[in-house]
Amino acid sequence: MQSRSSSAVAATPDQLAAVDAAISRLATMRGACLPMMHAIQAELGFVPHEAVQRIADSLNLSRADVHGVLTYYHDFRSEAPGCHVLKVCRAESCQAMGSEKLEDHLCEKHGVAMGETCADGEVTVEPVYCLGNCALSPAVMLDGKVYGRVSAERLDALLQRAKKSTGGQS
Amino acid sequence: MSVTIYVPCDSAALSLGANEVADAVVREAGSRNLEVQLVRNGSRGMLWLETMLEVATDAGRIAYGPVTEGDVASLFDADVMAGGEHALRLGKTDDLPWMQKQTRLTFARVGVTDPVSLDDYSEHGGLVGLKKALTMEPSAIVEAVVASGLRGRGGAGFPAGIKWRTVLGAAADQKYIACNADEGDSGTFSDRMIMEGDPYVLLEGMVIAGLAVDATEGYIYLRSEYPDAYVVLTSAIERARAAGWLGSDVLGSGKAFDVHVRLGAGSYVCGEETAMLESLEGKRGIVRAKPPLPALEGLWGKPTVVNNVMTLAAIPYILDQGGEAYAAYGTGRSLGTLPYQLAGNIKQGGLVEVPLGVTIRELLYDFGGGSATGRPIRAIQVGGPLGAYLPESKFDTPADYESLSAAGGLLGHGGIVAFDDTVDMSKMARYAMEFCAIESCGKCTPCRIGSTRGVEVVDRLVEGKNRKKDEALLRDLCDTLTSASLCAMGGLTPLPVLSALDHFPEDFAKSE
Numbered sequence: 001m002q003s004r005s006s007s008a009v010a011a012t013p014d015q016l017a018a019v020d021a022a023i024s025r026l027a028t029m030r031g032a033c034l035p036m037m038h039a040i041q042a043e044l045g046f047v048p049h050e051a052v053q054r055i056a057d058s059l060n061l062s063r064a065d066v067h068g069v070l071t072y073y074h075d076f077r078s079e080a081p082g083c084h085v086l087k088v089c090r091a092e093s094c095q096a097m098g099s100e101k102l103e104d105h106l107c108e109k110h111g112v113a114m115g116e117t118c119a120d121g122e123v124t125v126e127p128v129y130c131l132g133n134c135a136l137s138p139a140v141m142l143d144g145k146v147y148g149r150v151s152a153e154r155l156d157a158l159l160q161r162a163k164k165s166t167g168g169q170s
Numbered sequence: 171m172s173v174t175i176y177v178p179c180d181s182a183a184l185s186l187g188a189n190e191v192a193d194a195v196v197r198e199a200g201s202r203n204l205e206v207q208l209v210r211n212g213s214r215g216m217l218w219l220e221t222m223l224e225v226a227t228d229a230g231r232i233a234y235g236p237v238t239e240g241d242v243a244s245l246f247d248a249d250v251m252a253g254g255e256h257a258l259r260l261g262k263t264d265d266l267p268w269m270q271k272q273t274r275l276t277f278a279r280v281g282v283t284d285p286v287s288l289d290d291y292s293e294h295g296g297l298v299g300l301k302k303a304l305t306m307e308p309s310a311i312v313e314a315v316v317a318s319g320l321r322g323r324g325g326a327g328f329p330a331g332i333k334w335r336t337v338l339g340a341a342a343d344q345k346y347i348a349c350n351a352d353e354g355d356s357g358t359f360s361d362r363m364i365m366e367g368d369p370y371v372l373l374e375g376m377v378i379a380g381l382a383v384d385a386t387e388g389y390i391y392l393r394s395e396y397p398d399a400y401v402v403l404t405s406a407i408e409r410a411r412a413a414g415w416l417g418s419d420v421l422g423s424g425k426a427f428d429v430h431v432r433l434g435a436g437s438y439v440c441g442e443e444t445a446m447l448e449s450l451e452g453k454r455g456i457v458r459a460k461p462p463l464p465a466l467e468g469l470w471g472k473p474t475v476v477n478n479v480m481t482l483a484a485i486p487y488i489l490d491q492g493g494e495a496y497a498a499y500g501t502g503r504s505l506g507t508l509p510y511q512l513a514g515n516i517k518q519g520g521l522v523e524v525p526l527g528v529t530i531r532e533l534l535y536d537f538g539g540g541s542a543t544g545r546p547i548r549a550i551q552v553g554g555p556l557g558a559y560l561p562e563s564k565f566d567t568p569a570d571y572e573s574l575s576a577a578g579g580l581l582g583h584g585g586i587v588a589f590d591d592t593v594d595m596s597k598m599a600r601y602a603m604e605f606c607a608i609e610s611c612g613k614c615t616p617c618r619i620g621s622t623r624g625v626e627v628v629d630r631l632v633e634g635k636n637r638k639k640d641e642a643l644l645r646d647l648c649d650t651l652t653s654a655s656l657c658a659m660g661g662l663t664p665l666p667v668l669s670a671l672d673h674f675p676e677d678f679a680k681s682e
């Protein structure tokens with residue numbers, strides 16, 4: 001569903017160290033496959049393809065099994081996202097309050113569609129299906145924080161503030 | 171003298187700037203040399219009034235809302251510390267009509283207490299149910315739950331006590347309690363609000379479930395979209411362990427029970443109980459065929475109680491007050507209270523806990539105040555993405571299990587999403603098919619492939635070149651989905667699709 005090119009870039013030594021640290025920290029946990037992927041993504045923003053073999057080795061699973069898990073779940077990215085991740089709720093309650101217009105606005109004003117990262121690499125936009133903030137629709141999540149009653153103007157302000165924090169242009 | 175001010179930490183409140191309000195309170199109080207004790211409480215459920223700030227006065231707690239960061243200075247100018255007059259002053263919280271009309275059994279403490287404070291919890295009636303359960307035989311606990319009439323709040327409505335009986339009767343060296351906190355349905359947030367606002371009531375419910383069926387370990391499968399709930403839960407679990415509420419010797423009883431939280435990863439179908447178990451085991455969330463029932467072969471093949479957050483959070487009250495006390499509320503076979511959630515295009519969105527049987531109209535208008543846009547409410551969806559779309563003519567239906575199903579809908583997790591008259595119901599029908607295509611676990615062909623065909627057929631139907639044929643095709647496809655799907659993902663997707671088509675045919679004929 002997400003259309004990012006898969007010209008897999010090799011993970012850096014630092015990234016591999018983070019992968020190994022997450023794996024060894026969780027190695028004794030039962031059913032640790034998802035927790036490991038979460039831990040790696042929390043650290044790096046994505047799960048590098050090198051992690052698949054390492055998780056498989058640690059949990060005594062096949063590469064195919066681990067790859068299957070990684071690709072099954074919408075949360076896990078196989079490539080680094082932009083500096084900021086914006087999740088826009090597409091579910092019914094937010095639709096009832098015009099979430100579609102937010103999607104259009106992101107396309108028109110920011111040139112970025114669902115599943116894409118904008119040209120300056122600042123923001124990746126992803127769909128999400130309910131953030132549990134449906135009484136205050138439309139809702140978005142920016143870098144792990146939920147926002148409610150998000151108008152196009154409010155979204156612009158949120159993005160501008162986020163970009164400033166990473167030194168990006170608005 | 172120090173005055174206590176409450177600013178919610180519920181993520182809905184945070185989504186409108188509650189943290190900024192809290193910071194401003196501390197700043198203002200500091201600059202005026204006033205002594206304020208700031209408590210971050212859960213939300214009272216009046217989410218349209220967030221950020222709702224409360225001040226403890228001799229006359230009780232006084233509410234102000236909706237407060238923004240910029241209002242805080244003027245609140246202090248108006249002597250907020252003494253409950254002073256201000257344009258945003260709402261009055262005594264307990265006297266607000268929204269609160270007065272509720273029966274808060276499960277949500278009794280939410281918004282009142284500091285969610286992670288152990289003292290607050292026990293001072294406000296917590297642990298009484300657990301202490302009673304510790305003196306009871308497992309079968310007596312199960313029978314109390316049977317007597318309460320409590321039905322699963324996750325959607326399927328299966329009687330909780332009967333499920334527990336099965337697990338109690340299963341012989342095994344290890345059993346589990348698996349709490350379903352995947353809350354994937356659009357329009358629902360009661361699980362989130364209780365986990366963020368009163369996590370101990372869920373933990374207490376899980377310990378009681380463990381005592382009832384002889385399980386010593388519990389897992390909470392929490393959706394990853396709820397990072398704030400994750401923080402509250404993990405902190406509550408740590409504190410509960412340190413206080414001996416969880417662990418190898420629960421409240422000094424010699425009985426063991428511990429709880430772990432595991433995160434989902436953005437998959438709706440992982441809310442289906444067997445897919446959830448697969449996911450908990452670290453696998454792809456593919457639905458398992460039943461039998462075997464999870465009650466007999468659940469997590470890691472062991473007998474497992476799978477219950478929704480709301481189901482488990484209702485348990486402490488039932489043990490405290492008795493099954494009959496709970497069953498005194500509600501109607502017919504829909505007993506007890508339900509925390510309903512009002513969402514979508516609604517003026518006063520939020521959570522209300524009332525006895526089952528309240529009508530949809532009461533919820534939408536008496537509590538909800540009509541649409542947010544001020545236009546007529548044309549349609550509602552009850553029960554999440556697999557629930558029916560209902561027109562105004564059905565609004566007098568009582569929102570209980572039987573009545574809603576008789577009206578062609580389902581109660582699900584008790585969420586109601588309102589749409590005004592600008593909604594295009596053909597788009598909602600199309601979306602239901604699209605959602606099924608996105609979220610299908612892929613095991614059954616009709617669900618995996620048929621849903622994508624469904625999107626195309628709805629598009630063609632709306633295009634209107636061969637309406638009769640396309641409508642017949644859509645109904646046929648829905649028949650196949652209903653009859654040939656392993657779980658309700660594929661099996662119930664026809665419900666929103668066909669209810670939209672049946673109740674709002676004009677939206678599918680716009681090209682005419």
Ligand SMILES: Cc1cc2nc3c(=O)[nH]c(=O)nc-3n(C[C@H](O)[C@H](O)[C@H](O)COP(=O)(O)O)c2cc1C
Pocket residue numbers: 321322323324325326327328330350351352353354355438439440441442443444476477478479481482657658659
């Ligand atoms: C596609 C699908 C999604 C579901 N999502 C949830 C969910 O998010 N939370 C939940 O408690 N139950 C969900 N259920 C229902 C569960 O399968 C199960 O009935 C429930 O967890 C049992 O607990 P209860 O008896 O306490 O309701 C879902 C079912 C299906 C078919």
Ligand code: SF4
Pocket residue numbers: 439457609610611612613614615617618655656657658659660661
């Ligand atoms: S109906 Fe759909 S989601 Fe359910 S088991 Fe079949 S393919 Fe999976």
Ligand code: FES
Pocket residue numbers: 089090091092093094095129130131132133134137138139356357358
């Ligand atoms: S539907 Fe968007 S937050 Fe629930």
